[in-house]
Amino acid sequence: MTKTAAIIGGGVIGGGWAARFLLNGWDVRVFDPDPEAERKIGEVLDNARRSLPGLSDVLLPSEGALTFHDDLTDAVQGAIWIQESVPERLDLKLKVYKSLQEACNPEAIIGSSTSGFKPSELQEGALRPEQIVVTHPFNPVYLLPLIELVPTNKNTPEMVDRAKDLLKSVGFFPLHVKKEIDAHIADRFLEAVWREALWLVKDGIATTEEIDEAIRMGFGIRWAQMGLFETYRVAGGEAGMRHFMAQFGPALQWPWTKLMDVPEFTDELVDMIADQSDAQSGMHSIRELERIRDNNLVGMMRALKAQNYGAGAVLNQHDVALKPGALPTMDQADLSQPILTLARAVPLDWTDYNGHMNEARYLEAFAAATDRFMEIMGCDADYIASGGSYFTAENHIRYIDEVHAGAKIEVRTQLLLGQGKKLHVFHSMYEGDKLLATGESFLLHVSLETRRPSAPSAEIEDAMARIAEAQTGLPYPEGAGAAIRKPA
Ligand SMILES: NC(=O)C1=CN([C@@H]2O[C@H](COP(=O)(O)OP(=O)(O)OC[C@H]3O[C@@H](n4cnc5c(N)ncnc54)[C@H](O)[C@@H]3O)[C@@H](O)[C@H]2O)C=CC1
Numbered sequence: 001m002t003k004t005a006a007i008i009g010g011g012v013i014g015g016g017w018a019a020r021f022l023l024n025g026w027d028v029r030v031f032d033p034d035p036e037a038e039r040k041i042g043e044v045l046d047n048a049r050r051s052l053p054g055l056s057d058v059l060l061p062s063e064g065a066l067t068f069h070d071d072l073t074d075a076v077q078g079a080i081w082i083q084e085s086v087p088e089r090l091d092l093k094l095k096v097y098k099s100l101q102e103a104c105n106p107e108a109i110i111g112s113s114t115s116g117f118k119p120s121e122l123q124e125g126a127l128r129p130e131q132i133v134v135t136h137p138f139n140p141v142y143l144l145p146l147i148e149l150v151p152t153n154k155n156t157p158e159m160v161d162r163a164k165d166l167l168k169s170v171g172f173f174p175l176h177v178k179k180e181i182d183a184h185i186a187d188r189f190l191e192a193v194w195r196e197a198l199w200l201v202k203d204g205i206a207t208t209e210e211i212d213e214a215i216r217m218g219f220g221i222r223w224a225q226m227g228l229f230e231t232y233r234v235a236g237g238e239a240g241m242r243h244f245m246a247q248f249g250p251a252l253q254w255p256w257t258k259l260m261d262v263p264e265f266t267d268e269l270v271d272m273i274a275d276q277s278d279a280q281s282g283m284h285s286i287r288e289l290e291r292i293r294d295n296n297l298v299g300m301m302r303a304l305k306a307q308n309y310g311a312g313a314v315l316n317q318h319d320v321a322l323k324p325g326a327l328p329t330m331d332q333a334d335l336s337q338p339i340l341t342l343a344r345a346v347p348l349d350w351t352d353y354n355g356h357m358n359e360a361r362y363l364e365a366f367a368a369a370t371d372r373f374m375e376i377m378g379c380d381a382d383y384i385a386s387g388g389s390y391f392t393a394e395n396h397i398r399y400i401d402e403v404h405a406g407a408k409i410e411v412r413t414q415l416l417l418g419q420g421k422k423l424h425v426f427h428s429m430y431e432g433d434k435l436l437a438t439g440e441s442f443l444l445h446v447s448l449e450t451r452r453p454s455a456p457s458a459e460i461e462d463a464m465a466r467i468a469e470a471q472t473g474l475p476y477p478e479g480a481g482a483a484i485r486k487p488a
């Protein structure tokens with residue numbers, strides 16, 4: 001059954017939560033008194049649709065239904081998750097909980113996006129404090145996996161586990177913060193860095209742009225993949241963390257930070273920062289900057305995915321959770337038809353300067369389809385480990401139509417020849433019914449020991465024979481055997 005989330009407050013963060021739930025198949029009900037909320041969420045969703053689905057190497061569930069409600073009590077009906085993302089004011093948040101707890105399912109989880117309030121402050125005077133927990137996300141909520149999950153002893157362990165499971169089911173990484181504290185874990189860092197940066201600008205040491213360069217050209221990239229302690233361990237050389245601490249310990253006594261001293265937000269400082277920020281980034285609209293940010297994040301996160309490390313490992317786990325049933329096995333497939341060998345959304349980093357999928361990525365998609373076809377025939381990871389595999393000898397791609405980031409594509413594969421060491425397949429790539437491209441591949445079975453062509457196992461021979469027999473009724477595909485014609 002489709003799950004339902006209520007989003008209370010649909011600004012920057014509420015819009016991101018709405019997109020995350022919707023694109024993971026949940027129905028979403030929004031309450032926000034802002035008459036512009038529907039437009040704003042629509043724009044966030046457009047950005048999310050082009051970036052999130054392609055982070056997965058399998059298809060996300062079909063999108064849920066999005067509805068807007070004029071009344072808070074109406075919005076929470078049927079919701080098993082209620083995400084509060086109203087402005088960072090304690091009185092307002094408490095007022096919202098009072099109204100919504102009178103109408104919502106007592107079993108629903110009420111998560112607060114608060115950047116800094118402690119859960120005990122949010123539970124104060126609530127009808128059912130045990131229902132409220134901090135679930136602090138990071139912008140863009142539809143892409144970044146981290147949620148700081150901060151409960152109190154009023155929340156039962158079962159409720160905390162249920163919250164973790166539901167967050168994981170939409171691809172989040174819930175970090176259980178065991179002891180409540182103002183601003184949780186991550187915002188304490190962000191606040192420390194923000195305060196230092198304000199001093200650097202105020203004291204005329206660096207501009208906003210120079211500070212951003214100092215982050216993004218160096219330690220920002222490093223932090224993105226290893227965090228703080230693991231990178232410092234490496235920085236300690238062979239002697240590791242102890243050596244690092246011995247070397248840089250004395251600096252703790254030196255004036256390397258102004259952390260305890262906060263610059264006052266005078267008009268002059270606000271103007272200085274806003275002007276520098278305009279000079280640095282004013283040539284882009286906020287929506288453009290969001291798209292630039294999303295493009296960069298997707299590229300970096302997909303690189304981490306290939307390494308199965310950090311945020312990339314979380315994405316891979318989400319794919320595994322989504323995968324069962326995504327592609328048919330030999331026994332599930334209708335072998336008399338081309339077999340579904342790839343179903344995914346086009347990732348942002350597959351698109352190029354022409355605003356569509358780059359030609360090289362068609363080959364990447366067809367190569368993945370070939371890998372899947374091999375797997376279906378029995379040439380899987382175990383078989384390859386035993387010493388047999390296929391090498392591609394020839395490929396031919398026909399580019400028929402354009403495809404854009406976020407588009408759901410499918411590849412269906414017909415066996416043209418599967419005999420002895422020879423494997424000849426014809427892939428057709430579709431978006432819905434629209435044919436986008438065809439890819440023809442000729443492969444040879446090899447021994448990974450001799451690196452020479454060799455006969456496949458009897459099981460693979462049998463599988464090829466089964467598919468070939470089932471597909472005898474299929475016409476020879478249009479475009480198979482084609483070559484680039486000599487210009488007239
Ligand atoms: N902006 C950020 O970078 C982050 C913000 N947060 C937290 O998320 C929460 C929301 O922040 P933003 O989305 O940035 O603020 P925002 O100002 O973009 O959105 C707040 C939304 O709440 C709506 N609202 C106001 N009163 C309401 C009410 N009584 N009922 C329902 N909706 C109401 C407003 O119309 C607005 O659309 C805050 O607690 C903030 O600390 C958390 C992570 C990051």
Ligand SMILES: C[N+](C)(C)CC(=O)CC(=O)[O-]
Pocket residue numbers: 114115137138139187190
């Ligand atoms: C600036 N901030 C405190 C609102 C930041 C956050 O809460 C998290 C984020 O997305 O950076």
